[in-house]
Amino acid sequence: MAFSFFGGIHPKENKWYAEKHPVYPFPEPDILVIPMSQHIGAPCAPLVKKGDPVTMGQKIGDGQGLCVPVHAPVSGKVKAVEMRPHTSGTMMMSVVIENDHLDTLCPDIKSRTLEEAQALTPEELMQIIREAGIVGMGGATFPTHVKLSSGLGKVDTIIVNVSECEPYIVADDRLCQEYPAEVVSGLQIIMKVLGLDSAHIALEDNKPAAAKALKQAMEGKDGIVLDILPSKYPQGAEKQLIYAVTGRQVPSGGLPAAVGCAVFNAGTCKAIHDAVYDGMPLIRRIVTVSGDIVMEPKNLLVAIGTSFNELLEAVGHKENPYKVLSGGPMMGAAQYDLAVPVIKGTNAVTILGQKNKYIVENARCLRCGKCIEVCPMNLMPVLIYKAMYTGDTKDVMAVDLMDCIECGCCAYTCPAGVPLVLGFRAAKQRVRDAQTAAKK
Amino acid sequence: MAQMKYFYELTISSSPHIHSKMTTQTIMRDVLIALAPALLGSVYFFGFRALMVTLISVAACVFFEWAYCKVMKVHCKVYDLSAIVTGVLLAFVCPVTVPYWCIIIGDFFAIVVVKQLFGGLGRNIVNPALAARAFMFSWPVIMNTWVKVGFSNAAGIFSTADAVTAATPLASMHQGQLPSEGLLDLFLGNVGGCIGETSALLLLVGFIYLLVRKVVSLRIPAAFLGTVAVLSLLFPMGNDRLTWCAAQLCAGGVMLGALFMATDYVTSPVTKLGQVIFGIGCGVLTVVIRYFGGYNEGVSYAILVMNCCVVLLDRIGRPKKFGTPKKEVAKR
Numbered sequence: 098m099a100f101s102f103f104g105g106i107h108p109k110e111n112k113w114y115a116e117k118h119p120v121y122p123f124p125e126p127d128i129l130v131i132p133m134s135q136h137i138g139a140p141c142a143p144l145v146k147k148g149d150p151v152t153m154g155q156k157i158g159d160g161q162g163l164c165v166p167v168h169a170p171v172s173g174k175v176k177a178v179e180m181r182p183h184t185s186g187t188m189m190m191s192v193v194i195e196n197d198h199l200d201t202l203c204p205d206i207k208s209r210t211l212e213e214a215q216a217l218t219p220e221e222l223m224q225i226i227r228e229a230g231i232v233g234m235g236g237a238t239f240p241t242h243v244k245l246s247s248g249l250g251k252v253d254t255i256i257v258n259v260s261e262c263e264p265y266i267v268a269d270d271r272l273c274q275e276y277p278a279e280v281v282s283g284l285q286i287i288m289k290v291l292g293l294d295s296a297h298i299a300l301e302d303n304k305p306a307a308a309k310a311l312k313q314a315m316e317g318k319d320g321i322v323l324d325i326l327p328s329k330y331p332q333g334a335e336k337q338l339i340y341a342v343t344g345r346q347v348p349s350g351g352l353p354a355a356v357g358c359a360v361f362n363a364g365t366c367k368a369i370h371d372a373v374y375d376g377m378p379l380i381r382r383i384v385t386v387s388g389d390i391v392m393e394p395k396n397l398l399v400a401i402g403t404s405f406n407e408l409l410e411a412v413g414h415k416e417n418p419y420k421v422l423s424g425g426p427m428m429g430a431a432q433y434d435l436a437v438p439v440i441k442g443t444n445a446v447t448i449l450g451q452k453n454k455y456i457v458e459n460a461r462c463l464r465c466g467k468c469i470e471v472c473p474m475n476l477m478p479v480l481i482y483k484a485m486y487t488g489d490t491k492d493v494m495a496v497d498l499m500d501c502i503e504c505g506c507c508a509y510t511c512p513a514g515v516p517l518v519l520g521f522r523a524a525k526q527r528v529r530d531a532q533t534a535a536k537k
Numbered sequence: 538m539a540q541m542k543y544f545y546e547l548t549i550s551s552s553p554h555i556h557s558k559m560t561t562q563t564i565m566r567d568v569l570i571a572l573a574p575a576l577l578g579s580v581y582f583f584g585f586r587a588l589m590v591t592l593i594s595v596a597a598c599v600f601f602e603w604a605y606c607k608v609m610k611v612h613c614k615v616y617d618l619s620a621i622v623t624g625v626l627l628a629f630v631c632p633v634t635v636p637y638w639c640i641i642i643g644d645f646f647a648i649v650v651v652k653q654l655f656g657g658l659g660r661n662i663v664n665p666a667l668a669a670r671a672f673m674f675s676w677p678v679i680m681n682t683w684v685k686v687g688f689s690n691a692a693g694i695f696s697t698a699d700a701v702t703a704a705t706p707l708a709s710m711h712q713g714q715l716p717s718e719g720l721l722d723l724f725l726g727n728v729g730g731c732i733g734e735t736s737a738l739l740l741l742v743g744f745i746y747l748l749v750r751k752v753v754s755l756r757i758p759a760a761f762l763g764t765v766a767v768l769s770l771l772f773p774m775g776n777d778r779l780t781w782c783a784a785q786l787c788a789g790g791v792m793l794g795a796l797f798m799a800t801d802y803v804t805s806p807v808t809k810l811g812q813v814i815f816g817i818g819c820g821v822l823t824v825v826i827r828y829f830g831g832y833n834e835g836v837s838y839a840i841l842v843m844n845c846c847v848v849l850l851d852r853i854g855r856p857k858k859f860g861t862p863k864k865e866v867a868k869r
Contacts, residue, residue, distance in 0.1 A: 465564070475856045
């Protein structure tokens with residue numbers, strides 16, 4: 098086992114802000130906004146219309162293809178079905194629900210006993226996982242049932258990702274400390290679906306409490322191995338994690354299944370457990386609300402659809418925020434409108450103060466090569482950036498632009514302050530546009 | 538509660554939203570700190586004129602950088618301190634007797650011709666200080682006058698007439714003979730030579746600071762010095778191998794060159810393998826020029842030649858990207 102990858106950086110972890118705060122349920126707000134697209138793939142079509150009553154856990158949107166349904170997190174009335182701001186920065190068709198605070202449970206939701214649950218076949222389990230709207234909860238939000246069905250027969254190694262390498266975020270850390278049994282139980286369901294009797298749980302060495310809790314929960318359950326990895330960013334990136342645990346490199350442009358691996362976030366495991374045993378769809382998730390200007394950092398069990406505004410109010414902040422991020426400071430998306438809701442992939446809301454301001458006008462590359470040293474994909478960010486300015490689509494492809502995982506190591510390190518990741522995102526978009534244009 | 542609206546001036550930008558503390562300015566500042574011991578040493582060995590030459594060189598570099606930006610109406614970045622580094626390095630590779638007018642011409646060449654005309658910081662092909670030094674050899678007598686070391690017979694600040702001239706250790710080594718000075722003097726810097734190059738010890742002290750601060754890596758200096766050491770061990774020109782090797786490493790500009798000139802970010806390769814080959818190339822060329830060249834010091838020309846190969850070396854040293862299939866690796 099390699100237990101590490103090349104490159105990577107050690108940003109200030111800043112996990113102490115929220116690390117010691119237990120998860121507590123955040124009271125559901127009066128108004129919730131449920132976007133129809135909370136996953137990679139086709140957005141759902143709304144199944145309800147304005148004025149409809151909804152119950153907690155009721156399916157309110159579904160679609161075909163690479164798609165999972167979305168559910169009402171509370172009971173109440175549909176106030177509107179309209180375009181609302183989304184954490185991705187665009188407007189998205191959303192169902193707005195007015196909460197009646199009664200939490201009337203949807204009649205379809207039935208819990209299963211252990212025997213009932215164990216009698217389920219892999220196909221039934223996959224159907225349950227799809228119907229519960231489960232997606233990868235680490236942030237990528239890839240529909241979990243697709244990962245399972247496409248991995249059938251190919252996957253020989255299951256890895257549970259608890260390597261939360263982004264600064265500030267401790268949602269998965271707290272989850273494993275407080276719900277270790279559910280995480281392990283969810284993992285066993287995944288193992289059953291994929292027909293494997295072994296799995297890895299990989300976490301970084303800066304989470305000893307979570308490791309201890311998981312170890313206790315794993316007792317008597319054969320086949321599950323706990324791998325402690327060194328703390329380094331981006332240890333939790335899928336390809337780097339697979340390399341660290343198995344020594345296999347996911348081929349360029351390929352999926353983890355190509356090297357027989359499937360990676361699941363700890364939150365996804367818990368959601369699978371809840372769906373199978375409690376019949377509960379994915380309507381709540383743990384969100385770390387933290388940041389350097391936050392007064393009381395918190396880990397909250399938040400209903401999907403709660404606006405960022407509510408969360409900001411819950412933690413308080415010392416000065417006017419400079420940036421509010423959905424996610425962590427390395428890969429999170431800066432928000433312009435705090436009315437955006439928490440979605441299935443929102444693992445954190447990070448509030449940064451003015452002292453994080455970092456703008457370099459006319460940034461000039463020094464050719465120091467530090468971006469190459471830190472790139473976990475072993476690319477040459479300096480050459481990609483040059484190719485972007487001096488070359489065309491072919492030139493940027495030749496320097497492997499499309500292999501960039503946008504982890505931000507290069508831009509974090511760059512002493513000259515060159516906005517590398519910004520440029521790469523724009524260039525990737527141009528390449529994709531060119532490819533679509535070529536197909537037509 | 539839900540009706541409450543917040544109006545913050547939120548900033549939108551691409552991730553990452555945090556940044557390491559290292560900036561161009563802190564790098565240049567660290568380089569200046571690393572050069573400080575050698576500068577102090579040069580005052581001890583050559584008198585206050587050494588300091589004066591350095592200060593004038595720095596002032597001229599900063600002026601030319603500022604003036605160029607003003608005249609050409611481009612964004613002025615004097616505060617990144619890179620011009621100061623160039624000024625100090627150019628002074629370091631000149632003899633202490635260099636007339637002030639001459640070093641100012643050198644500064645002009647370094648900043649305006651070598652650096653700014655190629656596009657400014659990060660775009661120049663060759664090291665500005667070394668290119669300016671090569672240019673200043675248009676006055677070979679000025680650039681080849683060496684004074685005897687020691688504070689008492691130092692050159693005056695205004696006049697260099699009193700200075701006692703002497704040969705440098707390299708002159709005898711060029712003939713294949715060990716210098717008359719002992720190895721310890723060579724290591725400490727108590728020998729004739731350019732302002733900043735004589736003391737291997739003080740340069741190493743500064744370099745260790747840069748290593749600790751993670752400003753530079755060991756690859757280029759280790760490859761450079763290692764190659765010089767191996768070649769001088771293999772071909773001792775009839776002298777005691779170890780003594781000859783130590784003398785080659787401590788004499789002349791090889792320490793200054795390997796530790797501070799070849800490691801210049803802008804003009805060295807960015808890839809790890811490229812850096813190692815670059816260092817080896819510098820070492821080989823240095824030894825070849827020292828052994829067979831007409832002039833007895835080869836470091837600056839070796840680095841200038843290798844500077845021109847950087848694009849090629851980066852192509853050779855391109856790392857294998859993550860997830861390259863084994864077959865493709867063989868093809869590349």
